[in-house]
Amino acid sequence: MFKHFAKITLRSIQKNKINTLITLFGLSLGLTCTIIIGLWVKYEMSYDRFHENSQDLYKAAFTHEPSDFHAYVLPAPVALHLKEEYPDIKNSTVFWNWGNKKIIQGENKILVNGSFVDPSFFSMFNFPLAIGTLSDAFIHPNSIVLTQSLAEKLFGDENPIGHTVKVDGDDEYIVTAVFEDIPANSDIQFEFLLPYQLISKYFDTWNSKSMEVYVQLNKGTDYSAVNIKIADVISQFKPDWNNKLYITPLTDCHLHNLKGGGRIQYVYILSIVAILILIIATFNIVNLTMATSDKRIKEIGLRKILGSGKKLLIIQFLFEAQILAMLALGIALIFVELLLPSVNNLLHVNLELSFNLYTILTLLGFAALTGLISGIYPASFLSSLRPIDLIKKTIQPFGSLNKNNSSSNHQKLNLRSGLVIFQFALTIILIAGIIVITQQVRFMKQKDLGFNKNDILIVQMQDELKHNYEAAKNELLMMPEISSISTSRSPLTVWWMSDMPVWDGRETDDVFDMGLNFVDYDFDETIGVEVIEGRFLSKEFSKDASDGFVINEAAVKAMDLENPVGTKMSIFDGTSSEQKGEIIGVIKNMHTESLHSEIKPFAFRYAPIGSFMFIKMNSSSNSKLVQTIKNKIEKIAPNDLVELSFLEDDLNELYAKEQTTEKLIGYSSLIAILISCLGLFGLSLYGLQKRIKEIGIRKVNGAMVSEILVLLNKDFIKWVAIAFVIAVPIAWYVMNQWLQNFAYRIGLSWWIFALAGFVALLIVLITVSFQVF
DSSP states (O other), X not given: OHHHHHHHHHHHHHHTHHHHHHHHHHHHHHHHHHHHHHHHHHHHHTTTOOSTTGGGEEEEEEEESSSOOEESOBOTHHHHHHHHHOTTEEEEEEEEEEEEEEEEETTEEEEEEEXXXXXXHHHHSOOOEEESOGGXXXXXXXXXXXXXXXXXXXXXXXXXXXXXXXXXXXXXEEEEEEEOOOOTTOSOOOSEEEEGGGTHHHHOOTTOOOBEEEEEEOTTOOHHHHHHHHTTHHHHHOGGGOEEEEEEEHHHHTTOOTTSOSTHHHHHHHHHHHHHHHHHHHHHHHHHHHHTGXXXXXXXXXXXXXXXXXXXXXXXXXXHHHHHHHHHHHHHHHHHXXXXXXXXXXXXXXXXXXXXXXXXXXXXXXXXXXXXXHHHHHHHHHHTSOHHHHHHTOOOTTSOBOTTXXXXXXXXXXXXXXXXXHHHHHHHHHHHHHHHHHHHHHHHHHSOOSSOOTTEEEEEOOHHHHHTHHHHHHHHHTSTTEEEEEEESSOTTSOOOEEOOEETTOOOOOOOOXXXXXXXXXXXXXXXXXXXXXXOOOTTSTTXXXXXXXXXHHHHHHHTOSSOTTOEEEESTTSTTOEEEEEEEEEOOOOOSOTTSOOOOEEEEEOSOOSEEEEEESOSOOHHHHHHHHHHHHHHSTTSOOOEEEHXXXXXXXXXXXXXXXXXXXXXXXXXXXXXHHHHHHHHHHHHHHTHHHHHHHHHTTXXXXXXXXXXXXXXXXXXXXXXXHHHHHHHHHHHHHHTTOSSOOOOOHHHHHHHHHHHXXXXXXXXXHHHO
């Protein structure tokens, strides 16, 4: 029986070569896109799930009440307090990033990113060791644990255990263990680890928030119940902050923002896109199979007359659909293997298709399901027709059957028109989606951020350059291509330091965190900050160095100040880090974080030296200028490793996930459009072949080409119009929901949907009219 079905399928393919090629290529493209998106979704969902006890690991965070401010940065003592006071918490650790540090071993110098952790870190997380044991990881007070790649760069093939390295100057550390390289699908990233004990004296205070805290619960513990118990922990020590402590699953941190939304929305969007593309591809098969079914009418009729039952015919048609699906899967897998390197490079990920038993069964099952969906209606319809209708060719392929199984004429084209309308409604939704995402990304890149982001070079200063900052600044300012230079203790795109301020005349009960950064006098000129009241920090006023505060508009609003200049205020009040002074100026709000977030209260203080040097150039187009700047810095600080970046690039990194989604949906939309065009091409080609005599008679009787074009395009235009009416409200709702994730966003203008509909109409007209002409 199988051999018989295979022969019939092969004959059918040979008789309908164009139809087969169109359906096969369209389905292959659909499966290719679906598999690649599926790999991306799987990758995103896999973050931090490789730990053996991943379901028991959580990250601590806080929120203000009643405001909706959330953050992961906490006082360092929170970790130990949670472990000692709450039996449900099995373990805890702090995690403090120590980035862009110079590590030295002999002649080898490398810039790396490390972290300080508690010894419990090694038992909580399952980062495999390549060399050494977990018990010896922090056996010395000055131990250091390296990753395998870093160890190989420093020591080559030599065993590094027991050897010493220098980090950030002359401090020496003994290598006690080597981790395997940290998986890319982990939000916890580092190249070396140091004992938190080395810096604990600077951070063991409830007066400042500076640490990330991770906890491990006992097996089976309900974390929501733990959250109720720990909610007031911070308030016990800092009641004025009015902070609520809580923990969130580690496996959710990558996909979910603390305030809701996050990358999970992109997972949902891309999953839906993949399903839509596959639906469009399967509808093509249904359309083309039904449209060309009259070519097999005699075959089906004879089979019925010779005793072939309905069940056998259904099996035959489904077998053909499954063969096509399996062939399409094979072609799709070839496409996937060829495209994955480019996809990984484009999206900056590491997707791979591993052919294990689970993957093979999943792919085969998926292809079988696709074949079943695409073949079930044609098989059911054609196998249900009467032999006399089949032989007389009285059927209407897209009509319905009467009670006596004969074809109904009055519903001619209902199914075909419905499928085409549905296809183009999905296509219009995808086109509208990519337009909205592109516009939002462009809006974020081009929005006035409240400062100048163009032509500003950033140098992350290390120990030698910090000590020679003034000399480097004076040397570089002698270059006519450089207009200004400034320094900052914190990067502009990261919220590093904050506290609830105290000020004279406070009347509001609102609780909020105010960010704090230390800059020099030239910061406003270099970055292009706009002072709207008072002045910026200036060397002409001696007290500015010790007492001056410059705050932003958001801080003025949060503090409810009518006349902010002259107001006395302090941050970290009553602590060893206390900063007291007077507000001397107000600057325009600066977007230093992603436009997902509203601008937060912020203050600037003076410091002569920071960790970052900002170089304002007259133009960044000359790559030789950048190299010249680097060479001059290397001469001044020969023992430092100098790395340069542009501020604009750092800001664009804030929208990396939007850009990734834009690329994925963009290419997916192109594939969806191509698949729709293939189906439309097949339908119109078959329809035109059936109407060749009619067209000839019309031309003989004087019909113009334009009249024939209108006649044959009319139905397709009508279907696109109906699809447009269906698609617009759906597209508007979906994209409006997505835009709610941004505090600053574009409006959904009518032209976006009009353009999507016009593109769909243009696709139809080009596809059909080309053949008609």
